[in-house]
Amino acid sequence: MRVGVLALQGDFEAHAAALRRACASADVVEVRQVAHLEGLAGLVIPGGESTTMLKLMEYYGLFEPLREFGSRRPVFGTCAGAILLASEVLNPAQASLGLVDLTVERNAYGRQLDSRVVRIAGHELGGEPELEAVFIRAPIIRHIGEGCQVLAQYGGDPVLVEAGSHLVATFHPELSSDPRVHSLFLSKVTV
């Protein structure tokens, strides 16, 4: 099973390592150009700066190919990745792939001083009752469309959302040692 990590900018290496922790046999490749999407069973859009990634998608003609890829294969976005997958982006408004029916507000907790590590209880992942969530200048999901299922919440807001074969997290499971979120994504990729 070959899974891609969008490596335009951001913590793509942390995602590659997390995918390998979740499944030792996963064949993980970095995607920087359109040709790299070929033969992939799924794609992760990492954390980083969403404006930077949008620019680089424009420079390398990746915007439409990524939308097309997401229309037929599972995509998992964390933080900036969640912003890029959403159907609407606020603060400020910007383009997005629109693969998941969500409204996302950028930097909604504040600046870096408001970044934090929290423990979430009562999530839908199964296993250990607590899930560590690392939030870095994180967005908040302000609205979810039909067909979206909330798997975890923090402060009353959805932070892990499943939408068909796609998965969206506003935190960074790739920065924690717990492999459950990446395992869930890989289970969608293998279907």
Added chain:
Amino acid sequence: MRYLDEAFRVKVGLAEMLKGGVIMDVTDARQAEIAEKAGACAVMALERVPADIRKEGGVARMSAIRVMREIMRTVSIPVMAKVRIGHFAEAQVLEALEVDYIDESEVLTPADEEFHIDKRAFKVPFVCGCRNLGEALRRIAEGAAMIRTKGEAGSGNIVEAVRHMRTIVREMKQLTVLGPEELVAESKKLGAPLELVEYVHQNGKLPVPNFSAGGIATPADAALARFLGAEAVFVGSGIFKSSDPETRAKAIVKANTNYTDPKAVLEASEELGEAMPGLDVAKLPESELMQTRGW
């Protein structure tokens, strides 16, 4: 390890998000906007770019608050700002301002010629410069959550950035092949805490991201820094001292992402005009070097 607690992970977390990107020096909101539009992953606010500090002389300090506030209002990407080495009161002001990262930087005039800031006392993360592994580990011990090799700021000459990146990468590789009985002596030699020496011995890399700075002026310079081990690049005078800041900023961002593909670097370099004028670092008097500031 006591250095790597949860508060530290949050600081390193933002550095992780900046990987693979270009951080650009800006002196006002207009430049910050150009940087963001070109695809910079963060901007670094400073009073004057290093090339001007070098030319004009005088004491270089933290930026004016009014200018930093305007930059923070203008862009949605992280805003970093420089403080003088050892000037913890300037750093407290920047933390109160809520900048996203502080660079305790040799580019500004040092405020303390013995001690750096106790960076663990702050909630805002810090980046510091280094020329070698010992210097990097001392800064991490003080609480730096990101390291950048210093190069020679404002020179437009990549030679020092190359020297410093090659040095630290070589020193890290050498540590991995030492026996455990050699580590205490190595810690003494490097002037760095044993725990951090052991970390590098086991992992072959720093416990924080390692970026490159000081002399990057072209897309190929950025590619070279990345090939040598930089996880992201800082570009200072290189953009706003060139004849074509907007085009050059885009070109460096573009090349930096696909640095392993020479055709992409070629394409990014195609439309460029004049790069900033460079300096022969070997001809600079010792007193004019910025890289030797820091202890």
